[in-house]
Amino acid sequence: MRQKALAGNQIVDTSLPPRRVWDLYSNRVVPSWTVAHVYDLWEVMNPISHAWMDEEDRAGVWTPLNGKEWPVPIPKDTNLDLIRIEMLNLGGEYTWLDVLCLRQKEGPNEDLRVQEWKLDVPTIGYVYRGGTVVIYMSGLGLPLSLKEGDLDNDRCWFRRAWTLQEVRAKRIIAGDTSDGPMHAEPIDEDGNYETELLTRFHKQLGSTRNRGIFSQLTDMQTRVSTNPVDKVAGLAFPLMPQMIPAYHESESLEDAWRALVNAMYPWMRVYFLLLYPGVGLGHKKWMPTWEQVMTEPLPADQYCYGFVEHDDETDKDSFDGPSIEKGHVHGLDLELAEGVDRCGELIVEGTNGMPHTFAIRATHQIPIPEDSYTLLGSSPTDEDNDSIWRQHWAIVRRLPSQTFEKVSVVMMEGKEDLERLEGLGITTQSCNILV
Secondary structure: OHHHHEEOOEEOOOOOOOOEEEEOOOOEEEEHHHHHOOOOHHHHEOOEEEOOOOHHHEEEEOOHHHOOOOOEEEEOOOOHHHHHHHHHHOOOOEEOOHHHHOOOOOOOOHHHHHHHHHHHOOOHHHHOOOOOEEEEOOOOOOOOOOOOOHHHOOOOHHHEOHHHHHOOOOEEEOOOOOOOHHHOOOOOOOOOOOOHHHHHHHHHHHOOOOOOHHHHHHHHHOOEOOOOOHHHHOOOOOOOEOOEEOOOOOOOHHHHHHHHHHHEOHHHHHHHHHOOOOOOOOOOOOOOOHHHHHHOOOOOOOOOEOEEEEEOOOOEEEEEEEEEEEEEEEOOOOOOOOOOOEEEEEEEEOOOOOEEEEEEEEOOOOOOOOEEEEEEEOEOEOOOOOOOOEEEEEEEEEOOOOOEEEEEEEEEEOHHHHHHHHHOOOEEEEEEEEO
16 A cells, blocks of 8 residues: 555655554554454554654654654653553553654664655654544643643644644544643633643634645644744645655745645635736746745635646646636725725626626735736635625736736625626636646
């Protein structure tokens, strides 16, 4: 299975079980196929999520559990026996623990580690797709504690890049104690607790749920990783690609980001074209660079239906969906106060040459010069479940090469206007090459 999963630089099988698991009953690391051959792996496995301690607070332990193939880095104040006992007490039979089941550095087979990581590191997220996740928030095997400064520390579980993909609805907070923060009670209906620190902790704990693409990216902005490229790799499963790029520790951030976007499903890529308001500052204008998504305020998640296809052979991207060949946009060339939507107009000609005006709205502050443009749009929908019909449009310019360069985005609202626009017969379904 693992041999066929990697094709060139792409992992084509994203539903890949881990290479190894920790058999808690026999207390040894075993190939996962020996378990999956008998059980549904996720029915008997509870993976462990934890934040690594600083290097001076952990030690590399050589253990027969993994055949002494690499030193297992664990906090100095705990040991694998204590972790095993707690997992057994929680009802675990098998678990996946990165330091024990994922080949680590400083072992005798460094070349093998590099090769295994190409496949094993990008697919870590799949380990957490099923089963109940056991979370050590204060360090692997350590009691849960909370003191001033913990939530802002780079080693905080909430701030680590890898833990973003390890969040599941079914979870157990390990290391819990009777006087720990998990047992604090709110003091009002707004979810406030006795101290600001406890309030922050529980709000962050409650926010760790599956969310949309821009919420995930915004969350990653404040997270940290030892290797910068791990922040890109840690988004693979949250952004649900159809394939996953192989992991290369020395890859540049922009190359890793572009490879991830290229591997995403077309219906996910379209969010960058139709909702992200800016122009990409890199090789592609229709999509933001890694620096942009990590440093700029990002739009709120909204549902929009469309497709941006990618051709791996030509490296070209194309939008397949509704388009308006020519529309005049005005009223959006000035900035307003931050947080205030801008209202403008779109004027189009019907098939009889008569002008028709539609209200459009920009939920951002990027000026759109008054001019005539081509518009590429989503399918009209009210999928946000607020009974308001919307259609998102990318404002683009047609280039002499018959490709399209993004300018910004707008939105049209109201079922009546959307039906009136459709009734004009000027919206066509077409495939447009993007730059």
